[in-house]
Amino acid sequence: MKIYRYEQNPLLTPHDVKPYHEGFEVIGAFNAGITVYQEEIIMLVRIAERPLCDNPNIVKAPVYNSCTSTLEIYEFLKSDSRYDFSDPRVIRKTNQEKWSYLTSLSYLRIARSKDGRHFTMDNEPFIYPSNKLESLGIEDPRITKIEDSYYIYYSAASQVGVGEAMVSTKDFKEIHYHGMIFAPENKDVAIFPELINGRYYALHRPVPCSNASPEIWIAESKNLLHWGNHQHLLGTRTGKWDACRIGGGAVPFRTNKGWLELYHGATEDHRYCMGAVLLDINDPAKVIARSEYPLVEPEEEYETNGFFGGVVFSCGALVEEDVIKMYYGAADTSMACIEMDVKEVLDSLTYY
Amino acid sequence: MKIYRYEQNPLLTPHDVKPYHEGFEVIGAFNAGITVYQEEIIMLVRIAERPLCDNPNIVKAPVYNSCTSTLEIYEFLKSDSRYDFSDPRVIRKTNQEKWSYLTSLSYLRIARSKDGRHFTMDNEPFIYPSNKLESLGIEDPRITKIEDSYYIYYSAASQVGVGEAMVSTKDFKEIHYHGMIFAPENKDVAIFPELINGRYYALHRPVPCSNASPEIWIAESKNLLHWGNHQHLLGTRTGKWDACRIGGGAVPFRTNKGWLELYHGATEDHRYCMGAVLLDINDPAKVIARSEYPLVEPEEEYETNGFFGGVVFSCGALVEEDVIKMYYGAADTSMACIEMDVKEVLDSLTYY
Numbered sequence: 001m002k003i004y005r006y007e008q009n010p011l012l013t014p015h016d017v018k019p020y021h022e023g024f025e026v027i028g029a030f031n032a033g034i035t036v037y038q039e040e041i042i043m044l045v046r047i048a049e050r051p052l053c054d055n056p057n058i059v060k061a062p063v064y065n066s067c068t069s070t071l072e073i074y075e076f077l078k079s080d081s082r083y084d085f086s087d088p089r090v091i092r093k094t095n096q097e098k099w100s101y102l103t104s105l106s107y108l109r110i111a112r113s114k115d116g117r118h119f120t121m122d123n124e125p126f127i128y129p130s131n132k133l134e135s136l137g138i139e140d141p142r143i144t145k146i147e148d149s150y151y152i153y154y155s156a157a158s159q160v161g162v163g164e165a166m167v168s169t170k171d172f173k174e175i176h177y178h179g180m181i182f183a184p185e186n187k188d189v190a191i192f193p194e195l196i197n198g199r200y201y202a203l204h205r206p207v208p209c210s211n212a213s214p215e216i217w218i219a220e221s222k223n224l225l226h227w228g229n230h231q232h233l234l235g236t237r238t239g240k241w242d243a244c245r246i247g248g249g250a251v252p253f254r255t256n257k258g259w260l261e262l263y264h265g266a267t268e269d270h271r272y273c274m275g276a277v278l279l280d281i282n283d284p285a286k287v288i289a290r291s292e293y294p295l296v297e298p299e300e301e302y303e304t305n306g307f308f309g310g311v312v313f314s315c316g317a318l319v320e321e322d323v324i325k326m327y328y329g330a331a332d333t334s335m336a337c338i339e340m341d342v343k344e345v346l347d348s349l350t351y352y
Numbered sequence: 353m354k355i356y357r358y359e360q361n362p363l364l365t366p367h368d369v370k371p372y373h374e375g376f377e378v379i380g381a382f383n384a385g386i387t388v389y390q391e392e393i394i395m396l397v398r399i400a401e402r403p404l405c406d407n408p409n410i411v412k413a414p415v416y417n418s419c420t421s422t423l424e425i426y427e428f429l430k431s432d433s434r435y436d437f438s439d440p441r442v443i444r445k446t447n448q449e450k451w452s453y454l455t456s457l458s459y460l461r462i463a464r465s466k467d468g469r470h471f472t473m474d475n476e477p478f479i480y481p482s483n484k485l486e487s488l489g490i491e492d493p494r495i496t497k498i499e500d501s502y503y504i505y506y507s508a509a510s511q512v513g514v515g516e517a518m519v520s521t522k523d524f525k526e527i528h529y530h531g532m533i534f535a536p537e538n539k540d541v542a543i544f545p546e547l548i549n550g551r552y553y554a555l556h557r558p559v560p561c562s563n564a565s566p567e568i569w570i571a572e573s574k575n576l577l578h579w580g581n582h583q584h585l586l587g588t589r590t591g592k593w594d595a596c597r598i599g600g601g602a603v604p605f606r607t608n609k610g611w612l613e614l615y616h617g618a619t620e621d622h623r624y625c626m627g628a629v630l631l632d633i634n635d636p637a638k639v640i641a642r643s644e645y646p647l648v649e650p651e652e653e654y655e656t657n658g659f660f661g662g663v664v665f666s667c668g669a670l671v672e673e674d675v676i677k678m679y680y681g682a683a684d685t686s687m688a689c690i691e692m693d694v695k696e697v698l699d700s701l702t703y704y
Binding site: 097098099100132133157158159160161162163178179180181182183184185186204206207208209210211212215217219220221222223225226227228229230231232235 | 449450451452484485510511512513514515530531532533534535536537538556558559560561562563564567569571572573574575577578579580581582583584587
């Protein structure tokens with residue numbers, strides 16, 4: 001199957017983004033949701049900023065305080081044996097699996113383009129942590145357009161867990177906050193763009209703690225705000241590219257064979273690839289076909305090297321005629337785009 | 353504060369229950385939901401049955417197969433080093449935190465009483481695993497009566513995780529299945545018995561995996577089937593009786609000071625006690641007061657010794673005039689009941 005990486009890749013890197021916070025550096029501009037508004041391509045980018053630190057004995061953790069509406073910076077001594085700083089992304093209490101703090105704060109910022117290849121970044125955040133469920137940042141947005149509203153949902157991280165929150169906008173200026181729509185621990189939600197038999201559907205990715213793996217579930221709703229009838233949709237597969245964890249990626253879109261969902265899968269050594277699953281057009285809880293092999297693997301330098309190398313991770317695609325333009329985060333650092341032919345993707349799948 | 357344990361305690365033990373499955377033994381009759389239907393007190397009891405095994409080298413795990421509607425029994429050799437059998441309740445893969453199988457199957461069975469002290473157990477299950485999300489059993493029901501319907505919800509365990517499913521009945525004969533209302537990992541749901549400002553509310557207890565503790569959240573719904581606006585309600589407290597994990601217990605009930613919720617808390621050494629939290633009558637997402645000390649602790653022999661000793665765990669209470677009759681599972685083995693005075697409980701709380 002042919003895949004075409006834009007020669008402009010990476011389309012956006014941390015170097016293209018001026019930090020919003022004084023005294024911070026941008027370490028990631030990645031995992032963006034994508035849509036079109038008024039003939040402009042809108043890339044809603046996760047920007048990760050880290051406090052600068054000139055003291056090598058100190059590790060900093062930014063925490064948004066929703067009572068004072070300010071960003072506080074907690075400082076930890078590297079010599080403090082109560083904490084484990086071995087993973088540069090997080091701070092753990094010593095001998096605990098769970099993390100306590102993140103070393104960067106993520107928020108969402110718009111980059112705009114006419115051609116889908118050259119993007120200009122807004123100067124201000126578009127969605128910034130705003131309540132206590134977002135104290136450790138907001139990540140990995142997807143955008144579903146339904147009628148004249150754009151529903152934007154993202155991982156909301158805080159000290160009480162990571163769940164999925166939603167806002168909506170009609171003009172990419174004013175936003176309405178709809179609260180947390182999937183309780184912790186959940187990520188990688190992808191809401192279908194239309195009612196199916198009178199119901200909205202969403203893919204979601206709970207992370208069971210006591211047993212089971214992070215896998216893709218499907219839920220239904222009457223109003224996009226309240227979700228139920230959770231069903232397990234798609235599991236991991238031992239020995240394959242999606243052996244260890246999977247999650248929804250791009251917002252599902254219609255094809256003549258069913259709903260096509262581009263999803264991510266990771267192996268035990270954290271190599272993230274993109275593949276596809278085809279769902280019944282009238283009953284998206286029914287799986288029709290699936291990628292035996294990944295469609296897109298981390299191969300280019302900007303995909304294999306970065307803040308977290310070996311990752312291609314899509315949060316959205318534009319589909320024009322028979323071409324999928326899949327935008328994706330590369331190496332948890334930058335944004336890139338790849339084109340694939342719808343028919344070739346459908347032909348590449350293994351049908352059950 | 354006075355608490356009155358029934359002199360008939362324990363009201364129901366495994367010895368009072370004939371196994372439903374041939375070749376099984378009943379190891380638990382506990383964690384029952386409670387309600388009144390046609391002047392009869394209905395205790396919906398979690399019955400745990402374990403396959404008998406005369407070979408000491410074998411461990412058995414019952415798994416409900418929803419395709420064939422039969423209960424299968426998997427057999428493991430104790431000498432199989434791929435598995436860890438050290439916890440008698442579960443089977444783990446070696447060196448994994450997560451469990452893979454349970455060694456007993458739970459389902460729900462009705463015990464009936466006129467006086468609330470002497471119960472007669474039905475011969476058949478009332479709710480039995482019926483789909484692939486219930487393959488490892490169903491546990492810990494609560495019952496909320498709204499108008500003429502009884503909503504019964506319970507933990508549904510399967511190899512893809514543990515979530516909360518719901519059924520409803522009007523006559524305790526016919527049941528309607530409403531699917532999984534809270535996705536994994538979630539337990540200890542308690543649905544408020546009336547609309548509050550046009551919305552239904554439920555307490556729930558997600559188990560975040562990457563960070564955070566198992567704590568009490570609150571969600572809202574328009575139709576009891578689909579839930580959203582998840583908010584963190586109540587956290588654990590270091591050094592106290594509810595330091596390690598907490599979860600909803602009895603269905604909340606009205607008092608003149610607010611909604612009273614009897615909830616469970618556990619310490620790091622798995623000692624489960626019951627305490628209370630008082631929530632605003634018009635906005636149950638607002639905490640007014642809370643127990644500094646447990647109301648009920650495992651003290652009696654039937655509470656301290658059993659399949660899992662040191663546990664008092666309520667899934668339901670009856671409130672008559674100013675008396676709370678709190679039914680509770682004791683030591684993950686039996687059912688008991690305790691009476692407390694509403695006013696004394698309210699007076700015992702620490703107000704914020």
